Amino acid sequence: MSLLAVSNLTKCYRRGDKTIAAVDDVSFHIDPGETLALAGPSGSGKSTIARLVLRLIEPDDGRIDFEGSDFLALSGAALRARRARLQMVFQDPLAAFNPRATVARVLDDPLRVHGIASRAERPRRIAALLERVGLIADLAPRAIHEISGGQRQRVAIARAIATKPSLIVLDEAASALDVSVRGEILKLLLDLQRQEKIAYLFISHDLGVIRSVAHRVILLDAGRIAENGDAQTVIDAPQSAIGKALVAAAPRLNRTLMRLASAGLD
Amino acid sequence: MTTLASIRDLTVTYRRDSNEVAALRSVSLDIANGERLAIIGESGSGKSTLALAIAGLLPGSSRIGGRIDWFLPSSPPSGAKAPPSVLPDISPSRGEIGSSPAGPLSASLAMGESGDKGVISPLEGEMSGRTEGGLVRREVRKSSLKQSYIPRLGRDIGFVFQDPSASLDPVMTIGKQIAEVARTHLGLTWSQSYARAKSLIERVRLPDPDSALRAFPHQLSGGQKQRVAIAAAIAAGPKLLIADEATSALDTIVQAEIVALIRRLVTEDGMTLLFISHDIALAAELAERIAVFRHGQLVELGMTAQIVGAPAQHYTRALLDAHIGLDTRPLLDRAGLHA
Ligand SMILES: Nc1ncnc2c1ncn2[C@@H]1O[C@H](COP(=O)(O)OP(=O)(O)OP(=O)(O)O)[C@@H](O)[C@H]1O
Ligand SMILES: Nc1ncnc2c1ncn2[C@@H]1O[C@H](COP(=O)(O)OP(=O)(O)O)[C@@H](O)[C@H]1O
Ligand SMILES: [Mg+2]
Ligand SMILES: [Mg+2]
Numbered sequence: 001m002s003l004l005a006v007s008n009l010t011k012c013y014r015r016g017d018k019t020i021a022a023v024d025d026v027s028f029h030i031d032p033g034e035t036l037a038l039a040g041p042s043g044s045g046k047s048t049i050a051r052l053v054l055r056l057i058e059p060d061d062g063r064i065d066f067e068g069s070d071f072l073a074l075s076g077a078a079l080r081a082r083r084a085r086l087q088m089v090f091q092d093p094l095a096a097f098n099p100r101a102t103v104a105r106v107l108d109d110p111l112r113v114h115g116i117a118s119r120a121e122r123p124r125r126i127a128a129l130l131e132r133v134g135l136i137a138d139l140a141p142r143a144i145h146e147i148s149g150g151q152r153q154r155v156a157i158a159r160a161i162a163t164k165p166s167l168i169v170l171d172e173a174a175s176a177l178d179v180s181v182r183g184e185i186l187k188l189l190l191d192l193q194r195q196e197k198i199a200y201l202f203i204s205h206d207l208g209v210i211r212s213v214a215h216r217v218i219l220l221d222a223g224r225i226a227e228n229g230d231a232q233t234v235i236d237a238p239q240s241a242i243g244k245a246l247v248a249a250a251p252r253l254n255r256t257l258m259r260l261a262s263a264g265l266d
Numbered sequence: 267m268t269t270l271a272s273i274r275d276l277t278v279t280y281r282r283d284s285n286e287v288a289a290l291r292s293v294s295l296d297i298a299n300g301e302r303l304a305i306i307g308e309s310g311s312g313k314s315t316l317a318l319a320i321a322g323l324l325p326g327s328s329r330i331g332g333r334i335d336w337f338l339p340s341s342p343p344s345g346a347k348a349p350p351s352v353l354p355d356i357s358p359s360r361g362e363i364g365s366s367p368a369g370p371l372s373a374s375l376a377m378g379e380s381g382d383k384g385v386i387s388p389l390e391g392e393m394s395g396r397t398e399g400g401l402v403r404r405e406v407r408k409s410s411l412k413q414s415y416i417p418r419l420g421r422d423i424g425f426v427f428q429d430p431s432a433s434l435d436p437v438m439t440i441g442k443q444i445a446e447v448a449r450t451h452l453g454l455t456w457s458q459s460y461a462r463a464k465s466l467i468e469r470v471r472l473p474d475p476d477s478a479l480r481a482f483p484h485q486l487s488g489g490q491k492q493r494v495a496i497a498a499a500i501a502a503g504p505k506l507l508i509a510d511e512a513t514s515a516l517d518t519i520v521q522a523e524i525v526a527l528i529r530r531l532v533t534e535d536g537m538t539l540l541f542i543s544h545d546i547a548l549a550a551e552l553a554e555r556i557a558v559f560r561h562g563q564l565v566e567l568g569m570t571a572q573i574v575g576a577p578a579q580h581y582t583r584a585l586l587d588a589h590i591g592l593d594t595r596p597l598l599d600r601a602g603l604h605a
Contacts, residue, residue, distance in 0.1 A: 035598070042488070042517035149309075178308040178544070179588035183597075186590075190597055205517055208590040212597045235592060249522035251547035253574060253591050260571035 001068060002029035003166055003199050004053070009062035011048055022048040023059070024223035032166060033197040037210040037231060039246065040220030046203045048223075050171045053201060054088055055079075067166060084114045087160035091172035093152040099145035103130070103155050106144060110162040129158040133188060150181035154188070161192060171203045186213050207250050211235040219243045269337055270506060270538050271297045271320065276332035276411075278315050278324065278562075289315040291562045292332070297506070299337070302532060302539040304549035304570075306585070307559030313542045316559070317510045320540070321423050322416065333412040338422050338505050340415075417506075421451040424499030424537075428511040430491035433498075434483040440467070441479030444498045451502035466497040470527060489520035493527065500531060507532060508540045513548070525552055546585055550574050558582050 011023040023045045030036045038046045051057045053064060055071065064071040067085060074082055090096055097106050107126045111117045117125045127137040133154040144152060153173065160168050170189070174182045190213060192198055204210050210217055214231040219242055227240040238244050278290040290312045297303055305313045318324045320334070417423050427433045435443055444466055445459035454462065464475055470493040472478040472486075483491055492512060499507060509528060513521040529552060532539045543549045549556055549570075556573040558565040558581065566579040577583045590597075 041519050179546075179585060179590075180308065183588050183590070186597055190599075194599075206590070207518075208592050208594060211592060212590050212594060214598070215600065232596065245519050247592065249518040250592055251522075251545065251551050252593075253547045253550060253586070253589060254593055256547070256550045257571070257575050260575070264571060 002065070003032045003034075003067065004030040004201075005063075005065040006049075006053065007063045007065075009049070009052055009064070010060050011052060011057065012060050021223045023052065026062075026220075026223070026225055028218055028225070028228070030167065030199050030201060033193060033199055034216070035193065035200040035202050035214040037202045037204060037214035037217040038220060039204060039207060039210055039217060040226070040242065041246070042205075043222075044220040044242075045223040046220060047171055049220075050088070050169045050201065050203055054086065054169055055083075080114075084110075084116075084163035085166045086169070087163060087165040087167070088169045088171070089153070089156045089160050089173040090170075091176050093149075093156040094144065096156065097144045097152075099143065101144055102140065103142055103144065103147065104140040106155055107140075107159055107162060110159055114163050116163060125162075129162055130155075132161065132192075133158040134184070148181075150177055150185065153177060153181075153185055157185070157188065157192070161196070161198070164196070165198060167199045167201065169201045169203075172205070173202075174209065175204060175206065182209075189213070207235050207246060219246065267301070268299045269296050270299045271337065272335040273297070273320070274333045274335075276316070276319060276334070277330070278312075278319055279329045280325075281327045281329070286329075289328075289562050290319065293562075293564050295557060295564060295567060297538060297540065298555075299505075300536055300538055301555060302529075302541060302553045304541045304543060304553030304556045305559060306543055306546050306549045306556060307565075308544060308585075311559040312562040313544075313559055314510050315562075317425070317508050317540065317542055319411075320506075321419055321425050321508055323419065323425070330409045330411040334414070336413065336415040336417055336422075338415065338417060340422065418451070420447050420499075420504070421502045422504055422506065424496075424502075424504040424507045426492070426495050426499050426507070426509040426512040428514050430488065430495040431483060433495050434491060436483055438482075439479065440481050440483065440486070440494050444494070444501050447498050447501035462501065463497070466501055467494075469531065470494070470497045472497075487520075489516055489524060492516065492520075492524055496524075496527065496531070500535065500537070503535065504537065506538045506540065508542070510542045511544070512541075514543070514545075521548070528552070546574070546589055547591060558585070 006029070007027045009023055009026045010021065012019050012021050026049065028036065038049060040046055052059050066082065069082070071082065104126055107129055108122055111122050111125055126140055130137050130139060135151060135154050135158070139147065139151065144155070147155070174185050177185060186209065189200065193200065202210065202214055211231055216229065217231040217234050218225055219227040219234065219238070219240060221240070221242040226242045227234055227238060234243065235247060238247050273296070274294045276290055276293040280287045280289055293316065305316060307313050315324070319330060324330060419425060441460060441463045444463035445456065448454050448462045449456060449459040460479070464479055467475040467478050472490060472493055483494070486494065512528070513524045516524060525548065528539065531537070541549060541552055553570055555568065556570050557567040558573065558579070560581050566573065566577065566582050568578070573582060574586065577586060
């Protein structure tokens with residue numbers, strides 16, 4: 001059985017006198033421990049799908065099944081309990097956290113809210129979480145705005161895994177990071193996935209990164225699924241018009257090198 | 267190949283609270299006439315600081331040292347040979363450039379286009395500021411930067427920022443914003459300036475030029491706004507176009523379109539391009555030479571083929587290795603999932 005099954009999801013927004021289908025009849029599933037990537041041009045509906053799956057916004061139509069239950073029908077304590085299993089990491093962790101909060105505070109919240117560890121036990125848990133994401137425990141008393149962007153994204157991941165989720169939604173979570181740091185964060189995500197069997201809904205505009213870390217990919221165009229399949233297969237040979245345009249637009253170092261080399265021979 | 271600008275020992279520090287942050291440390295580099303030069307490096311490496319220093323846009327909290335010799339058509343022809351002592355010292359005391367005595371600078375004043383009332387006015391000495399609808403508001407800054415000539419933003423240098431909204435005036439029509447640059451720097455009448463704005467809108471390929479002239483920025487997409495910002499940047503025919511992460515906020519399809527546009531315009535107008543990016547693959551596609559920055563220093567500068575194919579520095583190699591391209595070996599071990 002799928003971990004997450006999304007059926008006929010639709011979400012419209014009004015703009016002036018027009019209605020725009022930000023997400024238009026979208027269906028997909030994610031298996032346990034699997035990474036499904038969403039790609040597509042700006043405005044194609046990627047973040048709207050993320051927000052719908054997280055129930056930050058409500059759909060106009062469609063159904064979401066998560067861990068075997070009708071996620072949209074849950075409320076109260078049942079919803080809260082299920083929410084612990086579904087976490088998120090966004091592009092800008094500074095925007096997600098109170099910048100004056102300490103690292104310890106940011107990690108203490110989910111442990112407390114979801115009743116995962118007693119007050120006495122929490123400092124040890126926080127230290128273990130920091131270690132799990134490759135940070136030293138000494139970072140705990142530092143304020144969020146006092147640590148680097150890469151460290152902050154590790155803290156965001158530590159917070160996401162604090163509640164032992166089965167699925168993490170990552171919306172451009174590695175996009176704003178320097179390439180050297182980005183590689184480390186991607187390796188950390190894969191490592192966590194291997195060990196804890198976490199599934200990811202991985203949103204990125206970077207097809208190279210998607211091809212590197214995702215099992216499957218969905219290409220979106222104007223709220224609809226344009227193409228869908230094995231990440232490497234789709235990106236190596238896209239069939240849809242938007243897929244071809246996205247791949248053609250991606251800068252390519254090796255192609256440039258070959259062009260320069262052949263120009264040098266003339 | 268002739269030199270457009272020769273930068274020597276450029277040092278910039280920012281004052282923040284009571285600390286001094288060194289953003290550029292003794293950077294020396296020559297920008298060749300008509301070349302496409304990329305500046306790459308990770309965030310905080312000093313790329314934007316270099317761009318702002320060249321354009322004279324650094325904030326008042328910064329301190330600049332070093333020297334830039336300009337070889338613009340409007341700059342003094344003998345600028346390079348002038349001994350440093352006669353070069354205008356860009357310090358507060360020399361702010362009144364307009365009244366400075368004879369020297370290389372006055373040659374440039376004499377060569378200023380007629381109709382451009384902007385012989386360098388007393389307000390425009392060694393200053394910084396930000397663009398407002400193509401005009402520059404400047405403030406006086408402490409500086410020991412020596413320049414053979416003070417290039418004028420808009421006239422000599424066109425600047426395109428990452429966020430097109432920040433460089434466009436939200437309550438002014440697109441047509442007026444572009445026309446204003448042409449009018450200010452080229453001394454055209456309003457109707458001549460509007461005609462120029464329209465042809466620029468056509469050149470940057472905005473759909474329906476007539477209605478685009480009357481549109482306001484919020485009515486355009488991010489990519490269209492960036493086209494407008496580029497049109498405004500080149501409206502007065504600058505020799506040097508600086509694009510600082512000009513495509514970084516756009517999706518890849520729009521990014522590729524804007525990069526193609528910049529390449530075409532630079533070639534057609536014989537401009538020199540300073541293309542600033544954190545993306546080495548993108549920089550390599552566009553630039554003939556690449557300069558790699560790290561911690562405020564120039565790590566390596568070379569032809570694109572050499573930087574990408576045979577980097578001399580470990581750091582450049584590390585940047586290349588960290589790049590995840592469409593043909594890089596995946597990080598994901600795909601055997602893992604269903605095992
Ligand atoms: N709160 C909202 N109100 C009105 N329209 C919205 C809202 N949120 C999203 N939209 C519209 O829905 C569409 C999809 O937006 P969405 O943010 O999901 O795109 P995206 O694929 O995440 O784009 P990007 O790559 O730029 O992040 C767009 O047309 C957007 O303008
Ligand atoms: N206005 C400013 N005030 C204080 N420090 C600044 C300012 N602008 C940049 N810096 C600092 O200068 C260094 C170089 O920054 P910048 O030139 O913006 O780098 P890049 O464009 O390569 O990311 C960084 O340490 C940055 O924090
Ligand atoms: Mg989005
Ligand atoms: Mg910058």
